[in-house]
Amino acid sequence: MSQKGQSERLGTEPIPQLLKNLSIPAMVGMFVMALYNIVDTIFISYGVGIDGVAGVTIAFPIMMIIMAVSAAMGIGGASVISRRLGERREQEANKVFGNMITMILIMSVLGFIAAFTVLEPLLVLFGATPNILGHAIDYMFPIMLGTFFFSFAFATNNIIRSEGNAKFAMMAMIIPAVINIILDPIFIFGFNMGVQGAAFATVISQASVTVVILRYFLTGKSSLQLRLSDLKLDFIILKEVVGVGLPAFVQQAAGSVMMIALNTMLIRFGSDFYVGVFGIVQRIIMFTMMPMIGVMQGMQPIVGYNYGAKQFVRLRETVSLGLKVVTTISIIMFILLMSFPQWFMMIFTSDQAVINAGVASMRIMFAAAFLIGIQIVSGGLYQALGKAKQAMILSLSRQVLFLIPLVLILPHFFGLNGVFLAFPIADIFSFTLAVILLYRDRATFFLKKADEQGHMPISSGTS
Template identity: 60%
Template structure:
């Protein structure tokens, strides 16, 4: 067996605790690195430009979320299909899926460039900010959308590399652009005095840098997969399967974008642009605290997908249970940090006492039930790993669309900015209850009878 195939085959043979650790730790490290560069962007903008600069980036962020949603749908959908093909021993079909994904990456990149010149101004005008913040938002998002192909390629291939079990290289492809971005931020933002536009240019250059490294990885034969030009011709069956499985990831990200638009609009109406800046800081803190749980999910998904394809249900069930335990622990740590040291978290980004005071209140309210969010993280990603698009879509949409947005629209007119903050824990409670319902309803899918029988057999042997 070649080393490339061996790394995929380990998904079906290596002990689950060691395997989850080997896949999750690099994923966590890579995602934390990406979060750090987002934090550094915010810190430099906050200190060099001011809270208006943070508000401008926050205002533009929904458009960036849409771009990441498309890449996430393609990457997560394709990764799920590929991991199940590899688990079933269908390497040629996995190559076909991957080659079609690369064709879609190029197409999305072209659409991003066209959209940069035709859609940005009309869309930003709908968001309702003042002229100064609007101008800064445009100068930030234009370079980002021009570099759509780099973002799409990076997000898509990272998911695929993890799907074949090479978590270490997936981590490297996240850390390198993050470190480069941190180095370039002061150059463009401060030394070249480009402000928020400098932050965007640094980000695009950083993502472009990793493109060539990843291309070399696939072309040189280090991967289990191969880009075959003849297989890049679009095949509707493959595109449909990848799209259906990836739709929950797309819906979750787009829902996040709509949520941001609604929240920004309510904050501007009932508090002003100042609170959009405060929310921008709080959102960055939320992103970095969620990264460990997202890393566990990313480590779990290829294990679940591969073993489901290989019909090794006992291993699949063990991975799910262990992942749920670990994310629950992280959830309690996030809750503790938000309750005990919110002022310290805010001071990382700003020394403006008014921003700190408002942010401390927001953090404590938004994270009031953070100890249950791990269940949300695992449940939607679990269904996606198994290719169960409908429940994955429902759970992906639940928090933002079914619960959070309606609660914000109801509470903000009644109690203003505090209504926006209170909507978050209320939505979390409702989303967790829905997740628990689905997990209980489908427990035989996740913990099938043969897996339970194997567990009882192992217990009997242990006590014998």
């Protein structure tokens, strides 16, 4: 497919076929990405024990901060680029891309320096006890040295999808996952490196796919061009990218804060053991959300391109179909998780105490999981349209406005179960807020009136 045809099909191909073609590769890629996180945890659980899993769980908020900045650059840049392509402003799209790369380079240098200066104090601040601090340091030190590889791969994957090349975006997630899965047992068991072996395997896998992605952009296979002249920072472009990507940053950063709060309360009302148990459950949460995130990622370039091209009928068709698909997926996941939680736990461990604790917590945490799909898609829609304020509200809602306060309050009344009970209550509140916002902007997403008037009203917080 030609470079222009690759993005122009977003405005011409039938929506059901287009959404399938973009979502399935994204879903497969996200599944595989979740899979190697799961495989990491499985190998650590069997090779090191529940303390190793707890150490990685304590360290995870730092990794989430790195990914938060990458998400802001990647998702914000992808939204701007997809709209520039829809408006036939290719040179400006290239400039946006170049500025993103510069910001990733700056962040990578900061991550490298932080590995040698503030890593241990941060882990202690985040709740690491003497029993698990060593495991946490062993895992995070190599990760922070390889900040560039994680950031570049994560951010550019969004860009590749924004130009409609979902298959290569999928391959860019599958390649490191396969390499990581192969290297994990070699480093953890073969070289007896324990938790640090899992970290080295992850860094090497991300470095490998970074080479593949660079080749993609430098050999003319992309609709975009990577040129030295575009690397010069343009603060007007950065303002737009950060404005759109800020909700994604807040969502990821809030996830980091949420993890810190969770770990603190789990240790206070339980022990290190429950941090390890939650580390396993968190991987299950991640795995179940991947297909819905894949659908959302498939929708975003379609919505962004057709909004820029003023093809509003196609935009509405995409929204309607996407919401139906994610709702169906979330209901299926709910049924599986509530019916067979022990099967999911047994993948990670044969320790019956860990399995029992995990099953008990999962039944509480996933009690409202059938509502998650609409939450995920609604935030992604506003990001794709460049409506930063609405996207910010939805990004903040579940974790910052609802989950973190509930995690800090409920354990004082319900003990350890209060930590887990916070999840379904936050899901209910966040779902309600998403429905309210979508209803207020129904003229954009659902009604024909917008086409007849020739414009697309956004009732609140238009940016």
